[in-house]
Amino acid sequence: MTAFPFSAWSSPREANYVEAFLVALTIMVLPMFEAPTNVFSVLFIFFWVFNAVKLKSLGRAAPFEPLVFALAVILWVAPFFSEFWSDVNSLESGRRWSLLATFVILVARLDYSYRMISIIWICFMLGGVLAVGESFWVWSENGKEYPEFRSVGHVNHSSMYTLTVFAAGLGALMRKNYLFRSVGFCGVVCMIAFLPASRSIVGAVSLFVVLFVWLLIITIKIWSFKTVMITFLGSSAVIGVVFLLPWSDGIRDEVILRVSGGNFWSGRDGILRSALAVWDKHPWVGTGFGSFGIATSREAVEAALLESNLPYDPQLYWHFPHGHNLWTTMLVERGLIGVFLITALLITYLKLFSSWISVGRSMSSIDNATATGALLITVGFIVAGLGNTTMMNEHGMAGMTFLSLSYAFLRARSSE
Numbered sequence: 001m002t003a004f005p006f007s008a009w010s011s012p013r014e015a016n017y018v019e020a021f022l023v024a025l026t027i028m029v030l031p032m033f034e035a036p037t038n039v040f041s042v043l044f045i046f047f048w049v050f051n052a053v054k055l056k057s058l059g060r061a062a063p064f065e066p067l068v069f070a071l072a073v074i075l076w077v078a079p080f081f082s083e084f085w086s087d088v089n090s091l092e093s094g095r096r097w098s099l100l101a102t103f104v105i106l107v108a109r110l111d112y113s114y115r116m117i118s119i120i121w122i123c124f125m126l127g128g129v130l131a132v133g134e135s136f137w138v139w140s141e142n143g144k145e146y147p148e149f150r151s152v153g154h155v156n157h158s159s160m161y162t163l164t165v166f167a168a169g170l171g172a173l174m175r176k177n178y179l180f181r182s183v184g185f186c187g188v189v190c191m192i193a194f195l196p197a198s199r200s201i202v203g204a205v206s207l208f209v210v211l212f213v214w215l216l217i218i219t220i221k222i223w224s225f226k227t228v229m230i231t232f233l234g235s236s237a238v239i240g241v242v243f244l245l246p247w248s249d250g251i252r253d254e255v256i257l258r259v260s261g262g263n264f265w266s267g268r269d270g271i272l273r274s275a276l277a278v279w280d281k282h283p284w285v286g287t288g289f290g291s292f293g294i295a296t297s298r299e300a301v302e303a304a305l306l307e308s309n310l311p312y313d314p315q316l317y318w319h320f321p322h323g324h325n326l327w328t329t330m331l332v333e334r335g336l337i338g339v340f341l342i343t344a345l346l347i348t349y350l351k352l353f354s355s356w357i358s359v360g361r362s363m364s365s366i367d368n369a370t371a372t373g374a375l376l377i378t379v380g381f382i383v384a385g386l387g388n389t390t391m392m393n394e395h396g397m398a399g400m401t402f403l404s405l406s407y408a409f410l411r412a413r414s415s416e
Contacts, residue, residue, distance in 0.1 A: 012060055013055060018047050020112065031398070070337075071345070082295075096289065109408070118366075128191060164395055166207060171373020172369060202384055268328075277304045282335060292322050326342065364413075
């Protein structure tokens, strides 16, 4: 029997069309159908392992792989050190994010051709557009206050998902292929259209920041005043028309209420106080995925304050199922180690994709577009993460999958 070579851990392996097809299906149905997403994800992992054994190659590890892996491992460890063991056990805590982590790690280990990355990219955009259309249709039928994506099941997280598609769409606009630009433009417009109905201030602010960074990249890469002005005026016109139309009344009222009212942070400062009151009970690895609501409940906060001889004020301490901030949620659910790992992961993403963009004008349009889309998604994760819990659930899997694909594609291109 031939021994499995240790060098296989770092040997290049190109994705076959079955693997690429399953990635495309996963990322397309992700915002709409939870069960098919899980099925396609598991099938991809199965075929990946089958081909790895068959070809005796595990592909090449990405620089961010250890960080993603460690973030998943914490979730299996945390419940063993928490009094919430019976409420959030290790299986429930770890399995969902572990599937996400395994999927994005294995996606990044393969190399992808020009055709593969194009098909997967289009499927990503198509899934977002279909999800917006379906959410508006269901919204008109069910009479709810906000539209939401079917598998995401929450308006704010749906808004976070649109941000990843918006960023990838802006990247697509930088390709020279007019069909691809049309797909990107359609994705960008549809994601903008979702924001007024969602009334997401965090989503709107993040969208403007991502758009600003995109324009900054265009300025640096092209140095054409005419191109930048046309792009800026065109983008501003699209956003302005959308936000001035009658269906944007809700988000305009929300902005006025936030600015003129007494709750500018929408309770996020109170949620942070609750997290800070209890985090030192489980400082290193936290209490496990999905435990934020239990760990920062009124009872838990009151007990922690009582131990420190501090009074509980319901006006100062707010209680929600998640932290409405990436780092606040990480602090409670994955502790200081989780905060360090997620910060290091975002810095790694920024460093990787900004370094490709800074290569210069010699980059091909698809390389430039891929690096730009990935960088913009990272910017969206960071900015939106200040006001909501990004990089979790469906929007986290979508964005991190695109980042893995982008890195793997650019890595293969740079070695040609």
